Amino acid sequence: MSCFEIIHQNSPARTGVLKIHSGKIKTPFFMPVATKGAVKNILHKELTKMDFECVISNAFINYLKPGLEIIENAGGLHKFMSWDKAIFTDSGGFQLILDHFNPKVTNKGVYLTNPFDKSRELISPEKSIEIQNKLGSDVAMVLDHQPLFGKKRSDYLDSTIRTIEWAKRCKAAHKNKNQLLFGIAQGGNHADLRQKCALALTKIGFDGVALGGFGIGEAQSDMYRIIRAVKKVLPKNNPTYVMGIGSPLEILGAISNGADCFDSAYPTRMARHGKIFTSNGNLEISKAVNKKNLAPLDKECDCFVCKEYSRSYLHHLYKTYEQNAHILLSYHNIYFIQNLIKNIRTSIEEGEFTKFKKSFESKYK
Structure with a gap:
C-alpha cells in the first residue's frame, strides 16, 4: 500500500498527503534543515506557528555528537529535540562531497573523518540504517554515493551503480516498521543514468524516491529536465523528494515539474x-x-x-x-x-x- 495519496493534480503540479506512522504531512512541503537537531536561529515553536510539519536532521552528525546513547536515553530524536512533528533524517551521503570530512568511498561504504575528535569512521549502508532506526525518525534515507558536480560520465555511472548496490543493502538492513525508507536516485545531469537508478530503486521497493546531487552548481534547466525524466519512469503515486533546493524560484519550478517535497539550508x-x-x-x-x-x-x-x-x-x-x-x-x-x-x-x-x-x-x- 502506498504511503502517498494524490489529492489534487494541476498539470504535473499536485497536492497530496504523505502518510507517516504518527499522521500525515500535506504536500508539497519544505523542510528546514536541523542538522544538529535545531534550525539555525529559529526556535521549534516558531516553526510550529508557521505550520511547518517536518524538518530534516543529519543522522551522521547526531551519531557523532551528542551520540546515539544520549538520544536513545531521551526516547529518540523527537523527544530529544522536543519536536512533535515529522522528522526526516539524511544518511550522511552529502558528506561525501565535503572536504573537511576527508571522505574515502569504497564498496563497503564511506570513510569519514569525525570533525570532533579527528578519528576515522566507516559509514556503511548497514551502519547508516542502524543509526537512523535508533534515532527513530519518521523517514530515513538510504546511503547514496553523491559525486562532486562536473565529474565525467564514467564517474556518474560508477556512483549510480554503487548507489543501487548500497540501496539494496539499506533495504535489507531496515528494521524499523514505524519508519518510511526513501531511495535516492543519482546520475548527475545524465537523464538515462537517473532513470536507470530510479527504476532500480522502484524494483527494490522504497516508500519514496529522492533526487540527490542538486544545489551544488547545476543549472536550473538541467535540474528540471532531470526531474521530468525521472518522473516518467516512477509510479504516479510515488512521492518525489528533490534534495537540497530552497530558493523560491527553484521550489516553484520543481513543483511545476511534479516534485512533492524539498529541504535546504x-x-x-x-x-x-x-x-x-x-x-x-x-x-x-x-x-x-x-x-x-x-x-x-x-x-x-x-x-x-x-x-x-x-x-x-x-x-x-x-x-x-x-x-x-x-x-x-x-x-x-x-x-x-x-x-x-x-x-x-x-x-x-x-x-x-x-x-x-x-x-x-x-x-x-
Whole structure:
C-alpha cells in the first residue's frame, strides 16, 4: 500500500498527503534543515506557528555528537529535540562531497573523518540504517554515493551503480516498521543514468524516491529536465523528494515539474549573508539604499518581522553585527518560503497553478 495519496493534480503540479506512522504531512512541503537537531536561529515553536510539519536532521552528525546513547536515553530524536512533528533524517551521503570530512568511498561504504575528535569512521549502508532506526525518525534515507558536480560520465555511472548496490543493502538492513525508507536516485545531469537508478530503486521497493546531487552548481534547466525524466519512469503515486533546493524560484519550478517535497539550508544561510526573499525578488539588506528606508522588507508579507521592523533598523543590526539581525532575517526568509508553499498548494487546489506561477515569476526579479 502506498504511503502517498494524490489529492489534487494541476498539470504535473499536485497536492497530496504523505502518510507517516504518527499522521500525515500535506504536500508539497519544505523542510528546514536541523542538522544538529535545531534550525539555525529559529526556535521549534516558531516553526510550529508557521505550520511547518517536518524538518530534516543529519543522522551522521547526531551519531557523532551528542551520540546515539544520549538520544536513545531521551526516547529518540523527537523527544530529544522536543519536536512533535515529522522528522526526516539524511544518511550522511552529502558528506561525501565535503572536504573537511576527508571522505574515502569504497564498496563497503564511506570513510569519514569525525570533525570532533579527528578519528576515522566507516559509514556503511548497514551502519547508516542502524543509526537512523535508533534515532527513530519518521523517514530515513538510504546511503547514496553523491559525486562532486562536473565529474565525467564514467564517474556518474560508477556512483549510480554503487548507489543501487548500497540501496539494496539499506533495504535489507531496515528494521524499523514505524519508519518510511526513501531511495535516492543519482546520475548527475545524465537523464538515462537517473532513470536507470530510479527504476532500480522502484524494483527494490522504497516508500519514496529522492533526487540527490542538486544545489551544488547545476543549472536550473538541467535540474528540471532531470526531474521530468525521472518522473516518467516512477509510479504516479510515488512521492518525489528533490534534495537540497530552497530558493523560491527553484521550489516553484520543481513543483511545476511534479516534485512533492524539498529541504535546504538555503533560506537561513542567505539570511545570515543579508540576502532576503521578497515578493519582488531578492533584497540585499547591507546595501546603503536601505540605511534610511523605513519600509518593511516586504509590504506583502505578514510575518512579525515585516509588521514590526523597518529595512533601516534591520540594515543597522546587520551592519553592526548584531545577532538579532540573523534571527530576524532568518525568520522572515523561512516564513516567506512556507507562505509560498501554502499559496502554491491553494493555487493547485483551485486549478490556478499556472496562473500563480506566471504571476510570481513576473514579480520575482
